[in-house]
Amino acid sequence: xxxxxxxxxxxxxxxxxxxxxxxxxxxxxxxxxxxxxxxxxxxxxxxxxxxxxxxxxxxxxxxxxxxxxxxxxxxxxxxxxxxxxxxxxxxxxxxxxxxxxxxxxxxxxxxxxxxxxxxxxxxxxxxxxxxxxxxxxxxxxxxxxxxxxxxxxxxxxxxxxxxxxxxxxxxxxxxxxxxxxxxxxxxxxxxxxxxxxxxxxxxxxxxxxxxxxxxxxxxxxxxxxxxxxxxxxxxxxxxxxxxxxxxxxxx
Amino acid sequence: xxxxxxxxxxxxxxxxxxxxxxxxxxxxxxxxxxxxxxxxxxxxxxxxxxxxxxxxxxxxxxxxxxxxxxxxxxxxxxxxxxxxxxxxxxxxxxxxxxxxxxxxxxxxxxxxxxxxxxxxxxxxxxxxxxxxxxxxxxxxxxxxxxxxxxxxxxxxxxxxxxxxxxxxxxxxxxxxxxxxxxxxxxxxxxxxxxxxxxxxxxxxxxxxxxxxxxxxxxxxxxxxxxxxxxxxxxxxxxxxxxxxxxxxxxxxxxxxxxxxxxxxxxxxxxxxxxxxxxxxxxxxxxxxxxxxxxxxxxxxxxxxx
Numbered sequence: 191x192x193x194x195x196x197x198x199x200x201x202x203x204x205x206x207x208x209x210x211x212x213x214x215x216x217x218x219x220x221x222x223x224x225x226x227x228x229x230x231x232x233x234x235x236x237x238x239x240x241x242x243x244x245x246x247x248x249x250x251x252x253x254x255x256x257x258x259x260x261x262x263x264x265x266x267x268x269x270x271x272x273x274x275x276x277x278x279x280x281x282x283x284x285x286x287x288x289x290x291x292x293x294x295x296x297x298x299x300x301x302x303x304x305x306x307x308x309x310x311x312x313x314x315x316x317x318x319x320x321x322x323x324x325x326x327x328x329x330x331x332x333x334x335x336x337x338x339x340x341x342x343x344x345x346x347x348x349x350x351x352x353x354x355x356x357x358x359x360x361x362x363x364x365x366x367x368x369x370x371x372x373x374x375x376x377x378x379x380x381x382x383x384x385x386x387x388x389x390x391x392x393x394x395x396x397x398x399x400x401x402x403x404x405x406x407x408x409x410x411x412x413x414x415x416x417x418x419x420x421x422x423x424x425x426x427x428x429x430x431x432x433x434x435x436x437x438x439x440x441x
Numbered sequence: 442x443x444x445x446x447x448x449x450x451x452x453x454x455x456x457x458x459x460x461x462x463x464x465x466x467x468x469x470x471x472x473x474x475x476x477x478x479x480x481x482x483x484x485x486x487x488x489x490x491x492x493x494x495x496x497x498x499x500x501x502x503x504x505x506x507x508x509x510x511x512x513x514x515x516x517x518x519x520x521x522x523x524x525x526x527x528x529x530x531x532x533x534x535x536x537x538x539x540x541x542x543x544x545x546x547x548x549x550x551x552x553x554x555x556x557x558x559x560x561x562x563x564x565x566x567x568x569x570x571x572x573x574x575x576x577x578x579x580x581x582x583x584x585x586x587x588x589x590x591x592x593x594x595x596x597x598x599x600x601x602x603x604x605x606x607x608x609x610x611x612x613x614x615x616x617x618x619x620x621x622x623x624x625x626x627x628x629x630x631x632x633x634x635x636x637x638x639x640x641x642x643x644x645x646x647x648x649x650x651x652x653x654x655x656x657x658x659x660x661x662x663x664x665x666x667x668x669x670x671x672x673x674x675x676x677x678x679x680x681x682x683x684x685x686x687x688x689x690x691x692x693x694x695x696x697x698x699x700x701x702x703x704x705x706x707x708x709x710x711x712x713x714x715x716x717x718x719x720x721x722x723x724x725x726x727x728x729x730x731x732x733x734x735x736x737x738x739x740x741x742x743x744x745x746x
Contacts, residue, residue: 255498256498257496275650276660311650311660311664313606313648314530315648318622325609327607331496334496335496352656372457372460379656394696398696398734402461407463411460414456423487423503423507426554426555430499430503431500
């Protein structure tokens with residue numbers, strides 16, 4: 191009993207533990223080296239990893255986009271991850287690591303995080319605190335572009351599919367008609383998520399909808415309309431997107 | 442073109458404020474007028490992109506700037522006032538990006554040209570209603586107009602994200618001062634001037650998850666319940682907002698949040714400008730308090746409004 195002391199979970203005190211594969215963390219519960227007891231958390235070793243599957247010219251592609259134009263400035267301090275709203279909720283969401291992987295063009299590593307990468311809430315705490323004005327919040331948009339171009343098959347998975355579908359609804363309204371109809375956004379998204387039944391079935395939903403019908407707000411959406419001559423803008427936008435020639439075109 | 446008079450300002454309402462969040466729109470106009478500035482809506486506005494068009498290159502910059510151009514050509518105003526924090530973010534972002542990068546300005550102007558519109562030159566500013574009223578009139582003017590002080594009401598100010606962050610966008614060209622990006626205080630000062638008791642609760646600039654509220658309500662609910670329960674436990678009677686997207690997450694969704702996280706998250710939510718309207722002598726009907734889903738009318742009635 192004397193030699194047994196509470197030991198941390200394997201590698202649990204490593205920051206961003208998820209970035210290291212489990213079998214590369216070496217820990218001995220009881221270990222004595224040269225007569226010194228280094229048991230438990232004091233003897234955590236990480237086996238060296240050699241990454242060779244990357245392409246340093248990859249980030250030039252990201253740099254050409256509006257959102258990713260400052261990727262070269264990042265010096266990996268980690269302030270973005272430390273400030274992040276999402277990281278405490280989803281530990282694998284790590285903006286610093288994502289930016290590093292994008293800088294290196296390490297697509298193999300990046301692919302492992304496609305399932306959480308879309309969860310950025312756009313709160314801009316990272317961009318506020320970044321000492322190099324990398325604008326990590328917008329770098330997450332660049333990440334979405336990378337995912338879209340290089341892992342299109344991943345977008346078929348459930349959570350990402352919903353995110354994509356909702357973005358399509360936004361796009362149809364904002365670019366197509368120049369204005370955003372919030373009621374249609376709500377009902378359209380619920381339909382895409384297969385939750386239309388809740389709209390009138392669930393009491394909470396029903397109450398809010400009835401309230402807005404009663405006070406007339408539900409109908410004000412109908413009066414929103416389209417800005418006059420918007421078709422000219424729409425044509426110009428389509429032409430721009432067609433000839434853009436960067437990552438942004440894959441959309 | 443009809444030029445604005447000295448006491449008028451060009452105003453961008455945005456999609457939410459013209460529909461679901463009409464209470465914020467109307468009360469903003471009411472209190473601005475009372476403080477001596479008439480907000481004049483620009484004609485033929487288009488959506489700012491609401492943060493969802495950023496992956497579309499210069500299109501995301503064109504959408505807000507088209508409205509700046511309308512303000513300039515139709516109303517003769519370089520500056521544009523808006524009440525929605527998301528719109529404000531999109532506008533300041535676009536102006537800043539084309540200012541610092543010539544290639545982006547060229548990209549935007551190529552779209553303007555193809556659309557048969559006048560080219561954009563970056564010389565105006567976007568203003569948020571809170572920052573605008575603070576800088577142009579100040580808390581003194583708020584106190585002067587207060588005829589029915591909010592005495593005895595404990596209010597937790599909630600700024601959210603994009604009103605003050607990131608300063609690389611919101612700070613540019615502001616006169617005389619811009620709010621602190623980490624510890625904003627303009628709303629605190631306004632509420633104090635209205636006679637309310639301001640509650641400090643620690644989540645003033647936390648995120649409500651509003652951006653993903655449609656596709657990821659789970660995250661949004663979690664963040665909102667933290668903010669609502671923190672404010673409630675600090676003794677707040679209600680939460681004051683300055684953004685319709687925050688209202689979507691904290692007010693419209695509140696019954697669902699309470700269902701999931703319990704009564705701790707039940708707290709009336711109201712727009713700052715609605716509270717200002719009440720204190721300036723408008724009735725709760727004029728301030729459209731009953732539009733809010735979280736029922737702030739009850740507590741306001743108890744306090745004599």
